[in-house]
Amino acid sequence: MGKEKTTRAVTILDVAAAAEVSKSTVSLVLKNSPLIPAETAERVREAARKIGYVYNSRAGELRGKTSKTIGVIVNDLTNPFFAEILVGVERKLVEAGYIVLMAHTNEDVERQNTVLRTMREQGAAGLVLCPAYGTPKTLTKEVESWGMPLVVMVRTLGPGKYDFAGADNERGIYAATRHLLDAGHTRIGFLGGRTGVVLEQRLKGFRAALAERDIAFDEDLLVAAQPTRKGGHETMSALLDKKPRPTAAVCYNDVVAFGALSALGERGLRAGQDFALMGFDNVQDAAHSNPPLSTIDIRPGELGEHAAAILLDRIQTPARARQTYLADPQLVLRQSG
Amino acid sequence: MGKEKTTRAVTILDVAAAAEVSKSTVSLVLKNSPLIPAETAERVREAARKIGYVYNSRAGELRGKTSKTIGVIVNDLTNPFFAEILVGVERKLVEAGYIVLMAHTNEDVERQNTVLRTMREQGAAGLVLCPAYGTPKTLTKEVESWGMPLVVMVRTLGPGKYDFAGADNERGIYAATRHLLDAGHTRIGFLGGRTGVVLEQRLKGFRAALAERDIAFDEDLLVAAQPTRKGGHETMSALLDKKPRPTAAVCYNDVVAFGALSALGERGLRAGQDFALMGFDNVQDAAHSNPPLSTIDIRPGELGEHAAAILLDRIQTPARARQTYLADPQLVLRQSG
DNA sequence: CTGAAAGCGCTTACAG
DNA sequence: CTGAAAGCGCTTACAG
Structure with a gap:
């Protein structure tokens, strides 16, 4: 319905007005706060639906200093190995309520730097990185200095202390x-x-x-x-x-x-x-x-899921000890050898 | 350097103080506004560097009602065809200064709905979608009603009016x-x-x-x-x-x-x-x-680039006529037939 | 060319 | 259980 003018967005203020409550109440309802009685919550939700309200996560995350997006950087999607990993990472992350900011470096360190910066500016909650060839070993420290959780995937980046998911x-x-x-x-x-x-x-x-x-x-x-x-x-x-x-x-x-x-x-x-x-x-x-x-x-999909799980852990518990997942390699015999 | 407390972020206010200008000046410098004399701009940039300032795009985009992220939804990355398309889309988008919010539906319409909503809440500037099997034909209209530019990829969604990139x-x-x-x-x-x-x-x-x-x-x-x-x-x-x-x-x-x-x-x-x-x-x-x-x-990578280009066009010129890219199929003979 | 002011849409103590 | 108020970090007219 409603031919809306692009100018003014529907905000929680509008919802508040429609439901005859204050905007804090609306905010609380949106987060399913137990503080709000079920009846009021329902009324608010109904009003939101009716006036076509859509939550603005950017505003919420800015205010709350939180983030539901996670950067994942891969280098060669043309290799099904990485594609399967990406699928695993994405699945795990989406399940946990995150959304992935994805970038493909094509083994280009320059480009990797660009997307790394962009993701930082975007306020990603963390990073899953399969480093391009030639990535300086200092990168893990640098990202750490940003205060950004990082898990390195597939290719180690020197002996430093960082979360890692790869294979033996x-x-x-x-x-x-x-x-x-x-x-x-x-x-x-x-x-x-x-x-x-x-x-x-x-x-x-x-x-x-x-x-x-x-x-x-x-x-x-x-x-x-x-x-x-x-x-x-x-x-x-x-x-x-x-x-x-x-x-x-x-x-x-x-x-x-x-x-x-x-x-x-x-x-x-x-x-x-x-x-x-x-x-x-x-x-x-x-x-x-x-x-x-x-x-x-080495179960690429699982590897990706583990990488994501490690990152999620780190985001929840920043002080936690460093984690490493090393896929246990299994011989599978088919016909080529 | 600097062991920063996580609490307070470095903002343009800090940069302004360090460079002894007002925060509007800093903002202008960050956008390379010609209004600011080169000398001042340099001083500001230097100050920003020194105090470790990083731009907060979420804040900027919230205020400016703009967005530099674009959602791309694919259904089966396990098929190199889609992986190559994704690479093409991503390349074009990153070149244009956007960053991609990526989701994998695995042909699950439910999941597609979820990520669609998330991307909307995230304020994506547009959407490139390869619809999962079973996607209702009404989806294009719905996304349009959100005021969100969309280009459908690979699989058409009925005869409606929407941008499309696929093959003949x-x-x-x-x-x-x-x-x-x-x-x-x-x-x-x-x-x-x-x-x-x-x-x-x-x-x-x-x-x-x-x-x-x-x-x-x-x-x-x-x-x-x-x-x-x-x-x-x-x-x-x-x-x-x-x-x-x-x-x-x-x-x-x-x-x-x-x-x-x-x-x-x-x-x-x-x-x-x-x-x-x-x-x-x-x-x-x-x-x-x-x-x-x-x-x-049908050159999958190019197909992806075209899809991205069409979306970029639409974002710049919302009123523009609907565009369609249909890859011209070329017979390539190798050895199997 | 630069500064003061309002505001994007939300969250979070804090009262009551 | 709900409301008023401050503020996240930026941008954008508007003065001067």
Whole structure:
């Protein structure tokens, strides 16, 4: 109904007038305060409905110095791993009554700084950040100095004290490599990844498994590339040209593995019979790739939920001890290796 | 520096005192008003920096009745198509100085209503919505009655007057089908999709292409399922059991096609040689699937950017005529068909 | 070019 | 149980 002029908004004052109470009473009703008798509350609610009142959270939050928005910053939504994480974070946050201010950095530190500032100005109640490559380790301290709760996701940011949610990368890749080793492979490639702590951790697991079996680590079988399908394709193509040809590979992540599957197919090879391939992450797609991918399950969605839960905890209890969630990597065997 | 008590925030009043000007001057400087001489402005900025001032957009926006946040609501980030769209929307919006309030509905209309309300209360300047299945057609009118600019994405919401960004589904699938027909296929399946306008439009294109070649539409070759990899796997498996066995299929979208590729591989069949398969969307993954997918390119990222651009237009010029962006579908041939 | 004043829409003690 | 009052941090005419 009502062709309203854009000028004047309907406020609690109008509701108060309509319900014949004071505006404080209206405010109390809106917060379901037990101070207000049910009858009065109902009358107020009815009046609000009738005149088309909508709560203005900005005003409320400004006055109350609270905030129901949380910034979440991711770097590569094009990788289903991060998309699944984001979904997990968002779900948990919305359940808790928050709303997410989301930004995509595309691995650009500049852009990350921009959105970080914007979110601060917007008065976000906290931040969930998967730092872009090249983020200075000092960022956690800086955000802390803002008085803003922060949980870092997936990529650690040095040894400082901050909340973190990620995966046990070393142990995960160790398990994947170990699986390949147990199957009798000895010339095993490592595909994809170019930089960052996560790569270091995964490589460490790779080397550890090899060392345990007294297999020399062959630099030549470590082929670096962007952690994308394209990178996976390139690295697998390169790997297949090595002599003698490796018989297996562990990939930096699932997306790299998908690209590798493509390169294999291109040469008429099929993972699982002609070559053994392991991914990492267990994104949903892994169950239906061609062939289905054997991988390390770190449950990305859950990871996101944990990150959100940690942040929520910190917001409620600022003094609480630092929390860390490390997804326990599980080997899931499908057909690729 | 400065161990600040959480209690009192640094405001423009403090900046004003530090720079020895009035608070209006500070406000003007912050907006880069030409009214303020460069020297004064510099002094103010310096003071702000020194005392660690950070702008409070909520206060500013409340007072100025403006907003720099835009709600974007998507339904399935697990599908790279939507992830790529979101990235496009976000990029465009951030470039324009906005920040995105993001929500994931997971095709749940209830949840969509919740976030819609929250975004309204948060005072979003506008909305980009990819409606969940089952969204009432009246939603566009309702949002309009809120005075909130809205652009609907991907799935139309009836014939009403609203801004829209999507793709020419009918023409796209027509082209895909046509391609298969030209290659000599006559028993062609249609895989995946269960409900919604997009499916209707795509099916229409499918039938049109068939009709043009006087090929009877065979209900039996239309196999419905969720538009997911899993759905693709199921439907392709089912299709391969039909007698006589179809030789080609067009999929509801790429994700379905990926699942179909998996099912094909499972039976020792390879798309492109043993079976011709067409996707739809051309998500990035399509270039490196196994084998690379022939598909219809509707440039998801661009679609998102257009949606954002339309919204920005509408915000600037509320009275402007309704705009529609329909991605022009391009056939891209890779190896699957 | 700069200052004093009013006000955005709400919340929160504080009286009564 | 309800009302009057102050104030969150900013912006915007309006004087001067």
